[in-house]
Amino acid sequence: MKYPKAIIDTKALKHNVEIIRKLAPNSKICAIVKANAYGHGLIDVSRTLLRQVEGVGVARIAEAERLRDAGINNDIILLEGFLGAAELFKLNELKLSTAVHCYEQVELIEKYASNLSNLKIWLKFNTGMNRLGLDKDEAREVKARLESLPCVKEISLMTHFANADDPSSDYTEKQISFFNSLNSELNLGRSTSASSGILFFPETRSEWIRPGIIMYGISPSHESIESFGFIPVMSLETVLANVFKLKAGQYLPNSQFQAQEDTYIGVLALGSSDGYPCQAPQGTPFLVNGRKVTLVGNVGVDHIYVNLGSELQDKMGDKVLVFGKGLPVEEVAKHINVITYELTTKLTMQIKHEYIIN
Numbered sequence: 001m002k003y004p005k006a007i008i009d010t011k012a013l014k015h016n017v018e019i020i021r022k023l024a025p026n027s028k029i030c031a032i033v034k035a036n037a038y039g040h041g042l043i044d045v046s047r048t049l050l051r052q053v054e055g056v057g058v059a060r061i062a063e064a065e066r067l068r069d070a071g072i073n074n075d076i077i078l079l080e081g082f083l084g085a086a087e088l089f090k091l092n093e094l095k096l097s098t099a100v101h102c103y104e105q106v107e108l109i110e111k112y113a114s115n116l117s118n119l120k121i122w123l124k125f126n127t128g129m130n131r132l133g134l135d136k137d138e139a140r141e142v143k144a145r146l147e148s149l150p151c152v153k154e155i156s157l158m159t160h161f162a163n164a165d166d167p168s169s170d171y172t173e174k175q176i177s178f179f180n181s182l183n184s185e186l187n188l189g190r191s192t193s194a195s196s197g198i199l200f201f202p203e204t205r206s207e208w209i210r211p212g213i214i215m216y217g218i219s220p221s222h223e224s225i226e227s228f229g230f231i232p233v234m235s236l237e238t239v240l241a242n243v244f245k246l247k248a249g250q251y252l253p254n255s256q257f258q259a260q261e262d263t264y265i266g267v268l269a270l271g272s273s274d275g276y277p278c279q280a281p282q283g284t285p286f287l288v289n290g291r292k293v294t295l296v297g298n299v300g301v302d303h304i305y306v307n308l309g310s311e312l313q314d315k316m317g318d319k320v321l322v323f324g325k326g327l328p329v330e331e332v333a334k335h336i337n338v339i340t341y342e343l344t345t346k347l348t349m350q351i352k353h354e355y356i357i358n
């Protein structure tokens with residue numbers, strides 16, 4: 001088997017969705033599989049969840065096309081909406097639900113209404129995320145305009161919270177009450193929460209929920225979510241490509257790291273070209289043969305150095321866990337000072353996926 005590889009535990013994935021189901025028993029689940037299912041593999045993850053969730057959510061129409069090509073007939077929600085007439089026709093043909101977050105999209109639907117049918121629309125209301133969405137007056141007006149079109153089958157209301165990963169922030173409470181005040185007028189089906197809302201703001205577990213990162217067993221922040229029972233789905237593994245002795249006083253190539261005593265250095269078959277963050281500092285953890293060791297020197301394009309200690313215990317070909325079961329993504333991300341999403345989502349095509357199915 002080729003290294004590095006991402007081992008994907010599909011049983012853990014299903015288990016995590018079960019936990020979400022128990023947290024929000026009255027909600028329909030739109031499983032977010034954008035960004036190649038956060039690096040876990042769009043098609044395999046969607047197939048695994050096919051019968052367990054009511055819909056899947058993607059950011060781009062090309063992702064939805066791949067899902068349909070793979071024979072996935074679930075509800076697919078286009079979270080960012082369509083970006084022009086061609087995409088509108090395509091989503092109609094592929095029978096996707098779509099977000100509508102701006103007037104240009106409404107105008108396109110009106111213009112081509114006679115060519116469209118059975119549109120399911122998620123009106124995006126901006127409650128303070130300030131990225132996409134309509135304000136209150138616009139949402140009222142757009143709802144009325146869309147409702148009058150025979151091609152529109154269903155309209156729901158969605159929003160996205162800006163700070164829900166911080167349960168102590170009152171910003172989310174403000175967004176929630178703003179959202180509810182609009183919907184008490186519009187009276188639409190609601191879709192409010194992504195992972196952190198689902199975990200920390202139970203009142204946002206509305207008709208639809210949109211879990212992303214927690215399905216993969218990863219926290220939306222650097223705080224562990226193990227206490228909820230989530231299990232990491234991906235374990236990124238590689239091997240030692242070499243072990244050598246750096247003599248006392250010698251430096252690692254291209255770095256400030258100088259051995260204080262004779263030190264064994266492991267060279268990992270992993271680097272920035274695999275999508276590992278090149279800014280990972282000295283001290284970033286790895287597990288070599290189950291033992292925690294830390295990065296020394298700089299992350300190279302194809303190689304990373306770790307300090308294996310003063311005793312020779314390891315050899316070429318020995319297993320290295322980069323993150324996953326036994327070394328939480330949260331811990332590694334905190335060391336590198338990146339958000340947890342980046343570690344799995346930015347992996348490149350060089351990483352092979354191996355699916356454990358049972």
Ligand SMILES: *Cc1c(COP(=O)(O)O)cnc(C)c1O
Pocket residue numbers: 032034079160193194195196210211212213214220
């Ligand atoms: C990405 C995304 C989600 C999922 O977010 P997580 O924090 O990963 O749960 C939900 N809704 C929308 C609109 C998104 O773009």
